[in-house]
Amino acid sequence: MNKYTGAATVFLVMALSAAAQQKPVPDTIPAGIDITLENNKASLSAVLRPLRQIAGAPEAFYTYFWEFGDGTFSFAPQPVHQFKDTGDYEIRLYATNNYDDGKAPKGKPRKIKVKKTMYAATGNPTGFFQGSDMLAMKANRMPKPGEEMVTVIGYRHPGGAGSVSGSLLMFYNEKQFSQKNFVVADARAYHGERRSVMDSVLAFAPTEELYLPLAGPSAGIAGNAERTATVAALLDEKKSMFREQHVWRVENLRAGEEKYLFLSLETTPQMIKDTNAVVTISTLFVPDDPLMPVSQYNLEMQIVASHDPNRMQLKNRRMNYRFVRKSKELSYKVQFQNTGRGPASKVSIGVAVPGMLNGQTLEITGFSPKCILCDSAYERQSCLDTVVRKDSIFFIFNNIYLKGLRQEGVEDEDSTKGFVKYRIRFSKELKKLPFSSQASIVFDRNAPVITNRSKGRWMPGISPGIIMGYGIGSGKNKMPFGLPAGSLGFSISTYAPYRVYLQAEAYLGLQEKNETLVSFSRDQRDTSIGDRKFIVQGRENFEIVSRTTMDVVPLHVRYNVTSWLGAGAGAMLSVVVGEKRQDKKVVTAMELSATGTATVEKFERLAGAVKESFAAADGALFADLNLGMVRAGPSLGVRVLQYLKDPQQRVFFYGIWRF
Structure with a gap:
């Protein structure tokens, strides 16, 4: 010994x-x-x-x-x-x-x-694979930023005669996250698996014209286990979803064999810190035999801040409000584990339902321990009971035997775990506000265990807008700054916001032209123009100013009070991007004819133009009101501006359509 x-x-x-x-x-x-x-x-x-x-x-x-x-x-x-x-x-x-x-x-x-073998060798605990699945995965813990974790990939012969060879693929680091979450620090293969490359998969696999069914309950591309795809299309889809992949060749897997590959994963320092996020590692087994199905398994793991076997997760927690309809279903999963020293016969799970969700649309999609629903059970039969209230849902496992993790003789950790998966829809009033849910889990008569908060959020979204308006006002300057009589503008903001949000705007005003009398003089002198005789009546000097302005709103804070009323305040910068000045001289003269009749005419002469770019600028503060479809759609608005450099007030009436 x-x-x-x-x-x-x-x-x-x-x-x-x-x-x-x-x-x-x-x-x-x-x-x-x-x-x-x-x-x-x-x-x-x-x-x-x-x-x-x-x-x-x-x-x-x-x-x-x-x-x-x-x-x-x-x-x-x-x-x-x-x-x-x-x-x-x-x-x-x-x-x-x-x-x-x-x-x-x-x-x-x-x-x-x-040095010596004397006893029959022991294998792995049963229950690693589900049903007839060829692939399965497990992790020793949920991913936590800064910790190492181990993922086990199990694969087995699906049954039948002969051996199986093929390609085992793993995809990780989803593109939906801006950062990489994992680094494969080590891959330990004990059964002759050898590293390969993606291009080799199609060399061994069937041709693209042969369609292969995705097998097993874990197969679920786009949520449809029945759909078929070619191997090439399937690989392209995975590569479009994940940044990185590893490939191994598996040779001569005999009937009844189960083998395992061990991967040490290091979570990166920049790993996503959102403890409501769910990351996925996906595996495929592509057999060389064209008559065998492609197997797929997706391991979904929730990012955690601390290790807690009782947790709640919301899949696809970040949604695009622009494309979500009230019939959209949210998928929740509540996981629980009896960590006690003895078995539990009753597990009660109370889930808080956010106000914007409709508990009456509840649909249970899976649960464990396996049992029947209580409405069809006989007395004292193991069953799952469901109670739906306005703001909560209760799942109650009755008359079960859920082993305790620290119970004597328990070695299979999975026998101490359970879960409930369900779908629920939005209520009639769908608001773009964050929402959260939380579960309370009671094992028999023990104190409740409170899970994490599972939060749902909306992507901000981009909402462009078109603005057309008319500005009026008064000031010392006869050509006041900002938002002239005809203005075309564009805006950009978050899509359909419910709370405070920012909006940026830019306007390119129509060209303004102003003609100002500078001087006037009377003159009775005679003059000749060609062979015609005139008596000058008066001389006028005018200044003609043409300018093009641009108005930019870099800061505009808005708040939608209701779905039809919005208010805002901000600052605007008005810039004269182009200005042309020109002098015009006008002479009024009376022609003397031989018959004694008099004809009055005006003669104009324009001097050379002086052009200047970015001739002047001024800033203004404003307050604003919108009436109409203020979150998304058409509305009317009025804005009152107070300019700072050239003290003046302007009122801008406009229509805006936010897309």
């Missing part, structure tokens, strides 16, 4: 216990592995720092993931594993601290040497 237990381990445990009694234990203490090896039988246990309880949360506890170095694994706290062959193995431990305020303990692989 070889025992990998030494004085160092005992000392570490004693030191941790003593430190815990004096002051909080630092969360940088690494995880240790205690191993007792007898021939090919290894008994494992973890040496971990004391937990640091989060105030008000359920009792803190550890969950475990063990990787034995031979392609098998366990989620048991103290597993006993039997190796099939002699050789050197690296055992890895990943412990997750639930309801603990520190970081997950980090550990290093522990090497052991198996």
